[in-house]
Amino acid sequence: xxxxxxxxxxxxxxxxxxxxxxxxxxxxxxxxxxxxxxxxxxxxxxxxxxxxxxxxxxxxxxxxxxxxxxxxxxxxxxxxxxxxxxxxxxxxxxxxxxxxxxxxxxxxxxxxxxxxxxxxxxxxxxxxxxxxxxxxxxxxxxxxxxxxxxxxxxxxxxxxxxxxxxxxxxxxxxxxxxxxxxxxxxxxxxxxxxxxxxxxxxxxxxxxxxxxxxxxxxxxxxxxxxxxxxxxxxxxxxxxxxxxxxxxxxxxxxxxxxxxxxxxxxxxxxxxxxxxxxxxxxxxxxxxxxxxxxxxxxxxxxxxxxxxxxxxxxxxxxxxxxxxxxxxxxxxxxxx
Ligand SMILES: NC(=O)c1ccc[n+]([C@@H]2O[C@H](COP(=O)([O-])OP(=O)(O)OC[C@H]3O[C@@H](n4cnc5c(N)ncnc54)[C@H](O)[C@@H]3O)[C@@H](O)[C@H]2O)c1
Numbered sequence: 001x002x003x004x005x006x007x008x009x010x011x012x013x014x015x016x017x018x019x020x021x022x023x024x025x026x027x028x029x030x031x032x033x034x035x036x037x038x039x040x041x042x043x044x045x046x047x048x049x050x051x052x053x054x055x056x057x058x059x060x061x062x063x064x065x066x067x068x069x070x071x072x073x074x075x076x077x078x079x080x081x082x083x084x085x086x087x088x089x090x091x092x093x094x095x096x097x098x099x100x101x102x103x104x105x106x107x108x109x110x111x112x113x114x115x116x117x118x119x120x121x122x123x124x125x126x127x128x129x130x131x132x133x134x135x136x137x138x139x140x141x142x143x144x145x146x147x148x149x150x151x152x153x154x155x156x157x158x159x160x161x162x163x164x165x166x167x168x169x170x171x172x173x174x175x176x177x178x179x180x181x182x183x184x185x186x187x188x189x190x191x192x193x194x195x196x197x198x199x200x201x202x203x204x205x206x207x208x209x210x211x212x213x214x215x216x217x218x219x220x221x222x223x224x225x226x227x228x229x230x231x232x233x234x235x236x237x238x239x240x241x242x243x244x245x246x247x248x249x250x251x252x253x254x255x256x257x258x259x260x261x262x263x264x265x266x267x268x269x270x271x272x273x274x275x276x277x278x279x280x281x282x283x284x285x286x287x288x289x290x291x292x293x294x295x296x297x298x299x300x301x302x303x304x305x306x307x308x309x310x311x312x313x314x315x316x317x318x319x320x321x322x323x324x325x326x327x328x329x330x331x332x333x334x335x336x
Contacts, residue, residue: 005031006294009067009091011058011082012074013037013046016096019125020071021050023286029294030069036061058082062089069119069297072096076179077172080105083120087112092119092297094289098182098317099310101174106314110307119297122310126183127190128288131258135249139191144251150188150229153246154180168213176213176233177201177320182313184231185320186305188221191249192229195312198222199319200329206234219320 008024010017013035024032032052037043040056047054055061062070062085069092072082080100086093093113099122100106113120126132139147166172173179181201189195199221203214221229248257295301305313319330 005029006092006297007031007033007066007068009033009061009064009070010035011037011061011070011072011086012078013042014073016123017046017071017073019286020073020290021046023290025050026287027290027294029298030290033066034061034064058085062086062091067091069093069293071123071293075166075172076101076174080109083109084112087116087118087120090116090118092293094121094123094293096123097125097186097310098122098174098178098314100314101178103311103315103318106311110311113307119293119303120307120310121293121296121303122305122307122313123289124183124186124305124310124313125285125289126187127305128292129285131245131247132187132190133288135191135247135256135258138256139249139251143254144249144256145253147192147249147251148227149248149250150191150227151232151246151248152184152187152229153232153234154184155232155234155244168211170212173213174317175321175324176203176215176217177219177317177324178314179213180233181217181219181231181320182317184233185219185221185229185316186309186313187247188229188231189309189312189316190305192223192225192227194223194225194227195309196221196229196316196332197224198329198331199316199323201320201323202327203324214324217320217324219316221316 006029008030010020024030032050034053034055035043035046036055036058043054053064061067070086071094072086073096074082076098079095083093083095100109110120138144167179199219201219204216205211205214206216216234219231246259248255292304296303315332319332323330
């Protein structure tokens with residue numbers, strides 16, 4: 001346990017790093033020490049703005065005085081190698097999702113962190129959005145009984161910023177199941193409280209046949225208890241808003257849902273309709289994620305999501321990509 005602010009270094013200061021930087025600006029428990037990027041001018045620009053050190057290499061950042069923990073915001077392909085490098089330097093790690101691009105890679109990073117007694121958290125940021133937390137609160141209250149079916153659709157068009165982006169290259173991103181699919185499948189596993197044992201996926205190249213990833217993707221999950229989930233993500237829609245999402249969780253004695261039109265989280269219960277919690281994916285999502293990471297690194301709270309669920313998200317993504325390639329249902333290991 002420590003009451004000193006956790007010193008943070010950020011690797012990779014592209015798009016998502018901005019959300020982490022914003023969270024760091026207001027945190028009292030963590031302090032930005034340094035950033036690095038292979039494009040060193042990018043790191044320097046950010047460092048000038050944020051008042052921290054800038055480096056052009058990961059090794060320099062890891063050697064910088066005061067860096068206790070690292071937030072890794074680099075493309076998916078780099079996660080496994082950089083994860084090991086950060087842990088070998090004795091730093092706690094908040095790795096952006098997905099943990100790695102293969103089940104074996106995810107397990108090797110998870111085991112490395114456990115062996116070294118370091119905190120490893122994966123940025124499944126949707127767990128920290130107001131809507132996701134409100135749905136979880138409804139489930140935890142017992143108001144809908146045992147959750148049996150999840151449908152989560154996120155069709156807001158936030159899948160990639162441009163045609164040259166690495167996200168569109170499956171060799172760099174792992175494919176859409178790894179890149180954005182993990183957000184949805186992790187929510188389903190979290191709300192249902194168990195890990196999937198079967199995966200069936202289908203996809204379309206909705207925007208262009210030239211795409212190498214499926215921009216429209218549906219992942220169906222089966223769970224050992226008999227519960228199931230449908231996760232749908234699309235760039236093919238004309239989005240009605242960046243936060244466009246439809247979520248329904250059906251339980252044995254009630255239903256909770258969140259519609260895209262920002263009515264908030266609604267629960268249909270025995271005694272009628274109830275509105276639950278605030279709405280939307282606010283900047284506070286990353287504030288909550290950072291708080292959670294710092295609390296875990298300082299020994300004040302458990303890691304969220306548990307590492308086993310972050311590894312499971314990779315198992316599901318790999319199974320989903322296999323299902324897309326073969327057209328078959330893919331079975332995955334039993335719950336950890
Ligand atoms: N949690 C979320 O909601 C969310 C949203 C978007 C992206 N992400 C994840 O964040 C990560 C980054 O995505 P992005 O959209 O910010 O990408 P990006 O391309 O905008 O930024 C990546 C940055 O990393 C730098 N970089 C690449 N390799 C590096 C290396 N070896 N060492 C140092 N710097 C390196 C690049 O120069 C670039 O500045 C990905 O893993 C992605 O899946 C998460």
